[in-house]
Amino acid sequence: MTAPLLPRVAAGDPTAVEECLDRYGGLVWSLARRYCGVAVDAEDAVQEVFVELWKSADRFNESLAAESTFVTMIARRRIIDLLRRRRGPTSGDLVEDIVDPSATPEMGGYELTEEVQRVRGFMLQLKDEERRVLELAISEGLTQTKIAEITGWPLGTVKSHARRGMMRLRKLVGAESDDRSAMATAKGGGTA
Amino acid sequence: MSDTLSPSAELPNDRLVELLADDAVFGLTADERHELDSLSGEADAEREAEVFGRAAAAFYLASAPIETETLPPRVRDAVLSRCGPTAPTEEPADVAAAARAMPKATPTDLLWPLAVAASLMIGVYLGGQSISGGSAGGGIAVEPADYAQQRVALLESGAPVTQVAWTPTDADAEIGGDVVWSPVEQRGFMTFSGLAVNDPAVEQYQLWIFDAERGDTYPVDGGVFDISAGDGETVVPIDAKIAVDQAVMFAITIERPGGVVVSDRSRLPLLAKVE
Numbered sequence: 001m002t003a004p005l006l007p008r009v010a011a012g013d014p015t016a017v018e019e020c021l022d023r024y025g026g027l028v029w030s031l032a033r034r035y036c037g038v039a040v041d042a043e044d045a046v047q048e049v050f051v052e053l054w055k056s057a058d059r060f061n062e063s064l065a066a067e068s069t070f071v072t073m074i075a076r077r078r079i080i081d082l083l084r085r086r087r088g089p090t091s092g093d094l095v096e097d098i099v100d101p102s103a104t105p106e107m108g109g110y111e112l113t114e115e116v117q118r119v120r121g122f123m124l125q126l127k128d129e130e131r132r133v134l135e136l137a138i139s140e141g142l143t144q145t146k147i148a149e150i151t152g153w154p155l156g157t158v159k160s161h162a163r164r165g166m167m168r169l170r171k172l173v174g175a176e177s178d179d180r181s182a183m184a185t186a187k188g189g190g191t192a
Numbered sequence: 193m194s195d196t197l198s199p200s201a202e203l204p205n206d207r208l209v210e211l212l213a214d215d216a217v218f219g220l221t222a223d224e225r226h227e228l229d230s231l232s233g234e235a236d237a238e239r240e241a242e243v244f245g246r247a248a249a250a251f252y253l254a255s256a257p258i259e260t261e262t263l264p265p266r267v268r269d270a271v272l273s274r275c276g277p278t279a280p281t282e283e284p285a286d287v288a289a290a291a292r293a294m295p296k297a298t299p300t301d302l303l304w305p306l307a308v309a310a311s312l313m314i315g316v317y318l319g320g321q322s323i324s325g326g327s328a329g330g331g332i333a334v335e336p337a338d339y340a341q342q343r344v345a346l347l348e349s350g351a352p353v354t355q356v357a358w359t360p361t362d363a364d365a366e367i368g369g370d371v372v373w374s375p376v377e378q379r380g381f382m383t384f385s386g387l388a389v390n391d392p393a394v395e396q397y398q399l400w401i402f403d404a405e406r407g408d409t410y411p412v413d414g415g416v417f418d419i420s421a422g423d424g425e426t427v428v429p430i431d432a433k434i435a436v437d438q439a440v441m442f443a444i445t446i447e448r449p450g451g452v453v454v455s456d457r458s459r460l461p462l463l464a465k466v467e
Binding site: 017018021025026028029030031033034043046047050051064065068069070072073076077080081083084115116117119120122123134135137138139143144159162163166167169170172173 | 209210213214216217218219221240242243244245246247248249250251252253254255256261262263264266267268270271272274434
């Protein structure tokens, strides 16, 4: 398992900042590209995400979540806030100018953690409609309105599926986090 | 698994759970955020928001393609210049000892957290006056007199220019000077008189530019600089690391050499608010 970097960032280790960019830059960039509609927004979003990440680094608790999950959580929140603040909800549709010709696909610098593998199992426990809405919303960054257009479901139904899916997912992930936290406490482990 | 989902035991309010779920998936409108804030006192909503946020993040990682794209070099550079590690390229050659102590910690009720600092600097030395502008160009010596001339030229250019005087946060401090900023050319200068000499090995001044388009939370780093012993007015060029759409306030903080990751705002000698 790769050693987490955020505790070093929180401690002021300057080398950890660049390592963190190397490890998670692609992840955050890909997320920003998915969620933002224009390239300039994606670039600004990446900057704001990392600023927020440095500020939040001391909140990272290894016993609760994998570092990549924490980074993704911060990134999603920051990007959604940015988009809402600047120009309202995005359609989530990528436009051509966001595609950087210098950007090349690569394997993520972060590990596909056991946690993510387990969440894949959790996803199978969601109803099809719930999983569909969450995939469009979380994975593709689409708005409720856009999802309603794509699926043909009323807006209220989209919201309902999203809420119920999230509540179900929260129970599964939350229970797991509680278990991990309890185990870490029992072992005297954990950070931050 | 049961289809009947009951809210968390710690969160008896159904509406609160709905808002937390909505927030994790889509984000909230201002009205919804206000409603969430009003309900959050009822339970441990902050912890629950974290759990919902982690669940959404894990869902993203589990469902998104494993392949990611490389962060473009220009974006990486922008991140590093705004919030990267300190990378001073050249120290001033002859920094005079501090003539007097730096201003004491200045409590302020400003609500903005200063964000991450980028701290590339060049050293400039002339006649006992050492100035480290925030320029990231790397060690190109520029005469302070040139800065003064460039400032005058900018003011006389006829282009729209913002000029605002510094206001010391310590009412007893006798610090003068101003900020001249060109939103069109994205450059400007600061002048200081009476600002305490600093020892760059111990601490440096840092400029922050508040942009109306970015809000108070994320001021733009305007570079680190030093004030050395000498008489008269010191002119320091502004080096905004990224474009500033509408400058609404300038602030000077005192930070460790090279700038800070997150300012604690405890030492904030000067503000210049654009009216």
